[in-house]
Amino acid sequence: MSSDASPAQTPVTLREVAAAAGVSVATASKALNGQGRMKAQTRERIRETAQRLGFRPNSLAQSLLRRRSFTVGLLTNDTYGRFSLPLMSGVSDALVDAGVSVFLCNVEDDTRLAQLHVEAMLDKRVDGIIATGKRIDRHLPVDLANLRIPVIYAFTQPDPGAIAFVSDDAGGARLAVEHFCRLGKKRIAHVTGPASFAVVHARAEAYRDVLTEHGLPVSEPLLGAWSEAWGHDAVAKLFGDKAGREGAPDAVFCGNDQIARGVIDALRERGIGVPDDVGVIGFDNWQIVAEATRPPLSSVDMNLAALGREAGLALLSLVGGKPAEPGIRKLPCRLVVRQSCGRPPGG
């Protein structure tokens, strides 16, 4: 019904609607926007005419007038990454209801390219920019500090005085280690990534804190690569020479899911049962990995989509003129329990 959907070669304008309804463009505009005063009957006639002709206002013209384009730019250097994707999805989700579209710009680590994209976005009068990346402790290769439009940082290192949303890595680590404690694990090891990552230290510290709080022995975290291979090697270090398994860990908290997968595979190869002999928890909750491990991997989820949503809403609020306190907001992680961490003693 409605919309004679003839493949109109050129979009119908307000002027045409007005002519068809026998009124001026001013009246037509007001009728469609619920502004101005006119007979209800006139308003209805104009509405029907617009509907019949399939009129849709030209967003470009509106933007020009309102100085508001209902577009935002999303800048990332994480092309293939699994971090920025859920985040983007959250951003988009928060914005679509406000009629805001998202320009996606991947800038790799190329300053020139980043500059190019930012200028293109400014020229197109985006209402704001969300900057995101693949690491919480690295800048994008471009300066967004004095841009005269609002900028929100998400999952990337912000400029000083800016507003940023990041995951609470320490909190996430606490979730994992405390879960082990609740399960009665006594010797909990931590195998994680390289020292060059800030999150490695944040999580390691939380790991130590929780163990101390519970009066458990703290063994130094094992730092390595973010890879399965390192998880494998770490098991050799943790369980290697021990005759029997006297002092060996009964739980391993891993810095990401790939390490966890390596750990689980290596444990199985040694005939050590997961989760009965040793519990394992990963980080990132990368579904496709977590569900492919045997048994399926319990993992800390950074709630990146939620983080993206928050960032989107914050930007929207800023664009709407509401001021906001600068600073870094840490959003909580959540523990997704599958089967690799073990069941409670009584369960």
Added chain:
Amino acid sequence: MSSDASPAQTPVTLREVAAAAGVSVATASKALNGQGRMKAQTRERIRETAQRLGFRPNSLAQSLLRRRSFTVGLLTNDTYGRFSLPLMSGVSDALVDAGVSVFLCNVEDDTRLAQLHVEAMLDKRVDGIIATGKRIDRHLPVDLANLRIPVIYAFTQPDPGAIAFVSDDAGGARLAVEHFCRLGKKRIAHVTGPASFAVVHARAEAYRDVLTEHGLPVSEPLLGAWSEAWGHDAVAKLFGDKAGREGAPDAVFCGNDQIARGVIDALRERGIGVPDDVGVIGFDNWQIVAEATRPPLSSVDMNLAALGREAGLALLSLVGGKPAEPGIRKLPCRLVVRQSCGRPPGG
């Protein structure tokens, strides 16, 4: 140098440049665009003024006038997918040099959401749309057939009469199987995904063709899920009851990298050597999986970034008014050789 980069609260307009240079806006416009006639000295003075004030033309105003917005929409239903991402990257790469920005719209499988996004894009006067997805044999949940702007399909099922770019799955399968043949493999198996996927049949047929051409025995492809677990199970079926390994395969061509990973793990658990006893080749070349298998996995790459580039360039050409033949273009895959497929007999 240049650009007194005061954090100007409002962008500088052509009118201000003109005033500062003591000319009319018309002259200023012509000076900056290399149009019209004027003294070289006048032109230069205007250029310098614009530079000094940091003038950048308002893209919205330009678009309104030119009826060309230098934006395109990228529609996908593959939020987290590893398919659409490289593809997007290729699209963006092809367009950025033309000053074209990309609206990314993820529509999941939600018709209402898709409709919403398409209308938002049309309202914003995108110059064209690229539709992509996670499957070559499925439509997006929205009709893009009569849109009065150009549409290109990439890695998704096109409407009839449209222009589409897809990977040549049969060709990709040939690459893999022929490689096995060159390595002297004689009993090549095929473990792949569910029958509901068109690519499963395309690849299986190519698999059969190549074996027949080489006079090798064809065993029926094993259809299952796209998962590691299925790769595991398939090995049981292929190598299971055989005492010794008389009739067992000496090579397995897998429908994706996860299946291949399952196959390799299962073979190792049985003490069967890869690649010496059995060669394995995967599909998709999902780097993070392919490089984590032991040994690293040889795999067929669909060249999705290149595919995205082609799609972007084709759209650009269409937007530029050049007509193009409708139809489906298949772009070649390439075989990425790592260590799982084996070395040539003489090597």
Added chain:
DNA sequence: TCCCTCTGAGAAAACCTTTTCCCAAATCGC
């Protein structure tokens, strides 16, 4: 001197919508 052609630059329309101001007619109070 007269007519013609360049040269250099400005005025104004166009793109499409929104909003402010304005005005004529109708209604109301008395």
Added chain:
DNA sequence: GCGATTTGGGAAAAGGTTTTCTCAGAGGGA
């Protein structure tokens, strides 16, 4: 019946740029 208010709707400016048209003056040829 007269002034004051309300009602219904239009004219015009604004947003920033591009492009077409116009025009004054300068120079050239006869």
